Amino acid sequence: MKKGTGWLQIGICLLTCLFVTCTQKPEQRVITVLNPVGSPSPTPLIPMAPRLDMLEGKTIYIVDVMYPLTHQLFEEIQKVFSEKYPKTKWVVKSKAGTYFDDDPKLWEELKANAQGMIIGVGH
Amino acid sequence: MAPIVTGRFQDVAEATAASKGMPRERFTYIHHPVSNKPAAECRKYIEGNDPLTGKPVIEEIVAALTKPLSEEEKKTGFVEKPRERLLKPDTAQNLERQFLENGWTDGLLIALPTEQRVSEMLKATSHKPDEIVGRMMPSPAQGPWKYTVEMVAANAVMAGAKPKHFPVILALAATGQGSLPSSTSSMARMMVINGPIRNELKTNMGIGALGPFDEANAVLGRTWTFITKNLGGGGKAGTTYLGTFGNNYNYNNLCFAEKEEALPSGWKPFHVQKGFKQGESVVSVFNGWTLLNYSAYNPDPYHELMRRQMVALEMSGAGAHHTPGVNIQTAGMLIIDPVTAKALKEEESFETKEKLSRWLTENVHFTMWNYWNAMPDYLKKAKEGVQPYASLLKRAPESDSPLQLFSPKAGVEIVVVGGETNPYWYAGDFRYLASASIDQWK
Numbered sequence: 027m028k029k030g031t032g033w034l035q036i037g038i039c040l041l042t043c044l045f046v047t048c049t050q051k052p053e054q055r056v057i058t059v060l061n062p063v064g065s066p067s068p069t070p071l072i073p074m075a076p077r078l079d080m081l082e083g084k085t086i087y088i089v090d091v092m093y094p095l096t097h098q099l100f101e102e103i104q105k106v107f108s109e110k111y112p113k114t115k116w117v118v119k120s121k122a123g124t125y126f127d128d129d130p131k132l133w134e135e136l137k138a139n140a141q142g143m144i145i146g147v148g149h
Numbered sequence: 150m151a152p153i154v155t156g157r158f159q160d161v162a163e164a165t166a167a168s169k170g171m172p173r174e175r176f177t178y179i180h181h182p183v184s185n186k187p188a189a190e191c192r193k194y195i196e197g198n199d200p201l202t203g204k205p206v207i208e209e210i211v212a213a214l215t216k217p218l219s220e221e222e223k224k225t226g227f228v229e230k231p232r233e234r235l236l237k238p239d240t241a242q243n244l245e246r247q248f249l250e251n252g253w254t255d256g257l258l259i260a261l262p263t264e265q266r267v268s269e270m271l272k273a274t275s276h277k278p279d280e281i282v283g284r285m286m287p288s289p290a291q292g293p294w295k296y297t298v299e300m301v302a303a304n305a306v307m308a309g310a311k312p313k314h315f316p317v318i319l320a321l322a323a324t325g326q327g328s329l330p331s332s333t334s335s336m337a338r339m340m341v342i343n344g345p346i347r348n349e350l351k352t353n354m355g356i357g358a359l360g361p362f363d364e365a366n367a368v369l370g371r372t373w374t375f376i377t378k379n380l381g382g383g384g385k386a387g388t389t390y391l392g393t394f395g396n397n398y399n400y401n402n403l404c405f406a407e408k409e410e411a412l413p414s415g416w417k418p419f420h421v422q423k424g425f426k427q428g429e430s431v432v433s434v435f436n437g438w439t440l441l442n443y444s445a446y447n448p449d450p451y452h453e454l455m456r457r458q459m460v461a462l463e464m465s466g467a468g469a470h471h472t473p474g475v476n477i478q479t480a481g482m483l484i485i486d487p488v489t490a491k492a493l494k495e496e497e498s499f500e501t502k503e504k505l506s507r508w509l510t511e512n513v514h515f516t517m518w519n520y521w522n523a524m525p526d527y528l529k530k531a532k533e534g535v536q537p538y539a540s541l542l543k544r545a546p547e548s549d550s551p552l553q554l555f556s557p558k559a560g561v562e563i564v565v566v567g568g569e570t571n572p573y574w575y576a577g578d579f580r581y582l583a584s585a586s587i588d589q590w591k
Binding site: 059093147 | 150151152153154155157158167168169170171172173174175179181182183184185186187188191192194195196207210211214215216217218222223224225226227228229230231232233234235236238239240241242244248251253261262263264267284287289291292293294295296299300303304307333375379380381382
């Protein structure tokens, strides 16, 4: 390609770009904006606890997190599961404090005495 | 573990588990609501089907306890969402639609955060664009999001803020407090500005201070919503926002400045009460639900009217139904016109805000019906003749109980603002959360 032809092509390209820009309606112009959204901190995945091979002979705690006026649900879970799985010990426990509060003592008790947990937040 | 949740809260349960690193938690859902339902109905729920999957609840619970883990459920490592600094270039119209449809706005028109506008905003602070300003949790149960000066600037632009407003916005973001708490009880938040910056920004603290009349109050309050939604991960209806009604205060987040110049002598500006110097500029944030209006045209002393009015807050969302007098959310607030403040000092001997706050904290009590309702154990003891509960049974249901409504720790906060037109005030259930220096963000 001759040197003069190259410059001609570049000139035509520039003119075309200028023409397109000048004749484009404002609403068709493409703009760049910042992403307004942040991101959560990286979350470590927690592997789930191993499951039980069977329910028979096990102790399962049924823990009420203490949302107001829902304790009857947990009492009923205990009754229904005791009837259906009589060889399993089903124990109802109320977490200390309100549903906002942690209860480390209960978690320790659970680790020592239970092989599984049903935990519920009625609402 | 086999977690049980009522079906209405599927989204929030799964989002919370994922944010805690357990995206495959085995939830079983039951019918909603359970609260106050008789035992027989609860039994039906348990013996019936999961309303979302249609499978028997009992089978799902047993499977959650005994079905062997899949490889996915055993996974370790990190979940990280990559973030691009810029959005894909597009027309303004398409970008505005994108912002609206993605829930990044409050439903109203925004200013797009172009690089030029954000760059202008950044000139109003000495802090670097990539400096971390703070961390905010989408909801109390979820992990925090963190955000930089530049990210905050983009959201400030969107809300229509000018560079002069930016230090206030950065201080607000630095509190780490969002404006859209996730409670089902439709909370509101409030931001109060103190110090010299009130006058520099022409922040409204006179007539209509809590209304839509002035730029500073409007854009500062609005930016808080955007920061909460976009940088804190909050305000997503159904997952990180659960307010049944929503709260109209959320539109502007009750943004105003205290009228320090009109405080009676001896009444300290709010930020000074919190340990800042008088000459510092400070933003303070509060959480609550309700403001009750009052104008004193009768001869009763104002403080007595305030006491009677504030008893009504036992019925608000102040957490009274959980643990009255103990719950940290049980707090009171007065927003007082300067006319009222002057009278309280000169005619009713409240020489300081603290004295009025203390008097109200000591004298606003739960009524007896709520006392018994909230504490059935005490009622049981009373009926068994156990003192001092038994003697309380003689009191009328609407009379004062021995229990204070506001915990001494939270007390009653007082801010003076208004157009000095009449002896007005608002009484509310707003609790002080935090303050941050604005000067540090200049």
